[in-house]
Amino acid sequence: MPRPLKISYGDQKPPYSYISLTAMAIMHSPQKMLPLSEIYRFIMEQFPYYRKNMQKWQNSLRHNLSFNDCFVKVPRSISKAGKGSYWTLHPKAFDMFENGSLLRRRKRFRVKQLDKDLIDNKLAKISAYSRFIMDKTNALHPQWNSLGSLNAALAQSVISKAYAQKKPEYMLPSHSSLNAFIESFPSRPKREFTIESLIAPDIVTASDNCKIQISSIYNRNWESGIYPDLVRMPHFLQSTPHYQSYSPSVTHHIMHSRQETYFNNINMYFEA
């Protein structure tokens, strides 16, 4: 990663690309991830050049965050307030700026298309799983699917009570067996070379009111300390017909990666 600079560039433009500057900010943060506003702050504090024309270079920086695979979003935990996601580096991009920090890298970091296909498959399974959950919820409590004015707290208590009583129709696989359970769902066929499928956004519609979008992928271990504060896979009981956002986690292994654990962070939106 680019070095911290004791050198002051004054009003001169520092010899770093936006990618370098962003990586610098991220690597200097305690948890190796920052919200967008903190990336701004770091750059402006370190380099006076960027205290002017903020709308322009911040637009460029946002473009870099989205465009480059080396930057991935990490969803905020529900407990933490905040506007956007955290941004971190893809673990395989951590040594991207090994030899100094030049304006231009040898190669632009890209995630293998095969990996993206793997994510797509997993996403389809999770989508099917969420549909299963939604259908099951609707079957058990069809009245909850009717419009709006449901008492979410009441629904929560009803279901958590049934769950505590271990009523079989309410039970879900434990978290430890969840991955296998999700894996048992069918995946989507390979992406076809039609215009529509190539143009289609990476959003899979599980059911009418459930959208799932890949938020980030990374491969840190639980022990690495950088692991974000994720929320466990929610009970289907939590998916009341109110707008909610979850960050379920799913593990899978990718070929040639030995001890690394890949995590998909996926935002699921349920709306009434």
Added chain:
DNA sequence: AGTTGTTTACCGATGA
């Protein structure tokens, strides 16, 4: 209304 994030497009710079 301002922020955050995605995407397309164009062009200059740069490295192999």
Added chain:
DNA sequence: TCATCGGTAAACAACT
């Protein structure tokens, strides 16, 4: 030289 990397502008969706 040529493929690609980086900077910039801009349209736009979605969220707070």
